Amino acid sequence: MEIFSKLWEGKLSQYDETRSFSAWLYRVAANHCWDILRRRKIRQDKETEDVDEVPLEHPDPNQLDRLIEQKTSEEVRHALQKLGARARMALVLRYYSDMSYDEIADALGVRRAFVGVVLLRARHELRQALEGKSALAAGGTT
Amino acid sequence: VSEPADPALREGAGGTMDHLDEMTCLLYAERQLDRGRAQAVSAHAEDCMQCRTLLRALDREARLLTRAMLEEDEPLPSRLAEFQERARKSFGWIWGVVFGLAATGVYALYTQMVEPWQARLEQAGFGGTSLLSLLVFQGAFWKGWQSMITLLEVLAMLTVAGFGVVLFRKRLRRGSALALVLAGLCAALALPLTTGATEFRNAQAGTAEVRQGETIKGDIYLSGERVRIEGTVEGDVYAAGKEVDIDGHVTGDVISGCRSLRVLGQVDGNVRTAGNFGMISGTVGKNVTWFGDSVSVDSAGKVGGTVTMFGDNLTIDGHLGRDILFFGNEVNVNGVIGGGIRQKGESMILGSSAQVDGPIRFEGKNPANVASGAKLAFPVEFTKAQQESQYKQGHYYLWRVIWTAAFVLFGMVLFLLMPKFASEAAAAGERFGAPIGLGVLVFFGVPIAAIIASITVVGIPLGILTLSLWILTLFCAEIVVGTAVGNWIMGKPVDTWGLIGRMTVGFVLVRIVYTPLAHIHVVGSLVGLGIWMWGMGAISLALYSRLAPKVSQAGMPIPPVPLPAQTTIA
Numbered sequence: 275m276e277i278f279s280k281l282w283e284g285k286l287s288q289y290d291e292t293r294s295f296s297a298w299l300y301r302v303a304a305n306h307c308w309d310i311l312r313r314r315k316i317r318q319d320k321e322t323e324d325v326d327e328v329p330l331e332h333p334d335p336n337q338l339d340r341l342i343e344q345k346t347s348e349e350v351r352h353a354l355q356k357l358g359a360r361a362r363m364a365l366v367l368r369y370y371s372d373m374s375y376d377e378i379a380d381a382l383g384v385r386r387a388f389v390g391v392v393l394l395r396a397r398h399e400l401r402q403a404l405e406g407k408s409a410l411a412a413g414g415t416t
Numbered sequence: 417v418s419e420p421a422d423p424a425l426r427e428g429a430g431g432t433m434d435h436l437d438e439m440t441c442l443l444y445a446e447r448q449l450d451r452g453r454a455q456a457v458s459a460h461a462e463d464c465m466q467c468r469t470l471l472r473a474l475d476r477e478a479r480l481l482t483r484a485m486l487e488e489d490e491p492l493p494s495r496l497a498e499f500q501e502r503a504r505k506s507f508g509w510i511w512g513v514v515f516g517l518a519a520t521g522v523y524a525l526y527t528q529m530v531e532p533w534q535a536r537l538e539q540a541g542f543g544g545t546s547l548l549s550l551l552v553f554q555g556a557f558w559k560g561w562q563s564m565i566t567l568l569e570v571l572a573m574l575t576v577a578g579f580g581v582v583l584f585r586k587r588l589r590r591g592s593a594l595a596l597v598l599a600g601l602c603a604a605l606a607l608p609l610t611t612g613a614t615e616f617r618n619a620q621a622g623t624a625e626v627r628q629g630e631t632i633k634g635d636i637y638l639s640g641e642r643v644r645i646e647g648t649v650e651g652d653v654y655a656a657g658k659e660v661d662i663d664g665h666v667t668g669d670v671i672s673g674c675r676s677l678r679v680l681g682q683v684d685g686n687v688r689t690a691g692n693f694g695m696i697s698g699t700v701g702k703n704v705t706w707f708g709d710s711v712s713v714d715s716a717g718k719v720g721g722t723v724t725m726f727g728d729n730l731t732i733d734g735h736l737g738r739d740i741l742f743f744g745n746e747v748n749v750n751g752v753i754g755g756g757i758r759q760k761g762e763s764m765i766l767g768s769s770a771q772v773d774g775p776i777r778f779e780g781k782n783p784a785n786v787a788s789g790a791k792l793a794f795p796v797e798f799t800k801a802q803q804e805s806q807y808k809q810g811h812y813y814l815w816r817v818i819w820t821a822a823f824v825l826f827g828m829v830l831f832l833l834m835p836k837f838a839s840e841a842a843a844a845g846e847r848f849g850a851p852i853g854l855g856v857l858v859f860f861g862v863p864i865a866a867i868i869a870s871i872t873v874v875g876i877p878l879g880i881l882t883l884s885l886w887i888l889t890l891f892c893a894e895i896v897v898g899t900a901v902g903n904w905i906m907g908k909p910v911d912t913w914g915l916i917g918r919m920t921v922g923f924v925l926v927r928i929v930y931t932p933l934a935h936i937h938v939v940g941s942l943v944g945l946g947i948w949m950w951g952m953g954a955i956s957l958a959l960y961s962r963l964a965p966k967v968s969q970a971g972m973p974i975p976p977v978p979l980p981a982q983t984t985i986a
Binding site for chain 1: 448467469470472473485
């Protein structure tokens with residue numbers, strides 16, 4: 275609601291018509307959410323950027339295959355709730371909204387070449403959450 | 417934060433073999449690699465089982481994520497969602513049970529319906545090689561069918577045709593496939609024409625006739641307001657008209673569609689008719705098959721074989737050589753019947769001058785009315801119709817379950833054969849208003865149109881084809897309604913198996929709701945009709961959407977037609 279009132283109050287005039295409206299809208303929404311979180315003094319850095327520094331462990335393909343086979347949609351939804359905001363948003367934009375990498379880059383405010391990394395880290399977080407480990411520890415088990 | 421690594425190989429465990437890194441696999445699975453690198457990954461994956469497994473796992477993970485998030489939108493209670501997931505994982509045994517039940521259904525259909533019917537009809541003197549050939553092909557278009565087609569042969573032909581359609585459906589365009597079917601049908605119908613001289617007489621609103629003293633060698637097709645045969649036909653007669661009178665001699669069969677048929681002369685073969693009233697005052701050498709209101713065999717009339725009738729009223733005052741098989745309202749006998757009577761209907765009256773030499777089985781509301789002077793070789797076996805108490809019996813529900821499974825299997829096969837059309841029909845069904853409206857039109861309109869088309873000889877194949885499609889649609893209607901209900905409850909499916917799952921859930925729900933309603937007098941019929949119309953309408957709407965010409969999306973205005981010079985518009 276707040277986002278739409280923001281749009282109404284003048285943000286809409288900043289929209290560049292040559293670009294995707296939905297991606298722009300997501301970006302406005304994302305920025306708005308970051309502002310709120312920042313105001314609440316939650317350390318998003320800990321959740322996202324610090325983790326990004328850590329190299330990812332290569333998964334065992336068979337183990338990964340078994341994990342996916344065993345998990346239900348319901349469990350995946352529960353696991354998604356445990357993810358960091360950025361990881362969750364990346365997965366939602368890609369696998370629910372079916373956005374292209376360019377649009378995701380636009381919405382998340384990262385370079386296009388970085389979208390794959392964000393998605394891969396998000397998936398690792400998700401796997402950790404599905405296995406019952408802490409989402410924040412995801413990706414850091416080299 | 418580092419840039420993502422270029423698609424690269426990483427060293428495998430123990431340094432024995434290089435494997436693709438996960439990032440490369442992800443980018444490949446998401447089609448984000450350029451052509452050259454994608455080809456390299458593809459070539460590597462062909463040889464490397466581990467990387468192939470990883471690619472597959474990543475792809476499955478993406479689909480699991482999409483499904484999980486799409487289902488979140490659905491108004492499905494979480495317990496049902498979990499049940500659905502469990503069912504998905506137990507797919508093997510569920511389909512095993514469905515197949516088993518369906519096989520039982522098919523077996524039951526054969527042993528309980530097809531076989532007894534075949535036996536009864538053969539006992540009644542039809543002597544066909546199979547029920548299918550008897551009902552569909554016997555003498556109707558080509559007598560060769562009778563000696564050629566057996567049920568197994570038909571099934572084999574259908575199976576081969578089905579496989580052919582599946583194999584070539586991607587290669588055949590819709591128009592050419594339709595043309596092929598029609599050409600095949602025409603060829604099949606053209607075959608009998610070459611077997612003998614066939615004459616056509618069409619009098620439109622007048623009288624089509626074979627005059628007294630005239631002899632036709634071969635079959636004859638007659639159509640008109642009135643059809644009259646006073647001469648001799650040494651072959652079969654195919655007649656369509658309001659009134660058909662046979663005063664002369666027909667050595668073959670008489671096949672007709674009419675309001676009234678009178679046989680005053682002699683027919684050596686069979687009389688097979690769909691019509692209102694039939695009166696036989698002459699002689700029919702073999703059997704009479706009648707779909708319509710009433711048939712009367714006068715005291716002077718004689719039928720050498722059997723009478724099989726689906727209609728309202730049958731009166732036998734004359735002589736019948738063999739049995740009566742009757743489904744309808746009333747049988748009234750005052751003549752001689754050389755065989756037995758099997759009737760399912762309202763009432764049976766055996767008058768004082770009646771003579772029946774065979775067994776009499778009557779299933780109806782009240783016992784047969786037998787006059788004191790009637791001569792019966794066997795007493796009447798009466799069975800009271802127990803329609804109302806059927807639902808109180810356990811095996812009724814068991815058979816409902818078996819038939820439900822059979823329908824689900826039928827639906828599954830259809831959905832796998834035509835996945836896109838199935839989802840279009842289900843989507844059309846979700847629109848409620850339009851499909852029900854169209855369904856009313858199709859439900860009543862198509863059979864009428866088919867019958868009208870069949871009045872002319874040329875229109876007969878078209879009429880039969882239309883009617884067959886209509887019956888097929890009728891069978892599919894409940895499946896489409898089930899799918900629409902399934903979609904409504906569980907939301908949009910992601911793939912064909914999702915659609916099949918929704919069809920199964922929806923169909924079972926519709927059956928559960930409809931089963932108790934079916935026994936309420938008017939409500940049951942109305943709900944049943946509603947389901948049929950809804951489903952038929954949805955299928956018709958989907959068909960219409962496919963066949964209707966596409967309107968241009970560009971929204972280009974149609975240029976006005978230029979008027980000739982000096983034109984004045986009033």
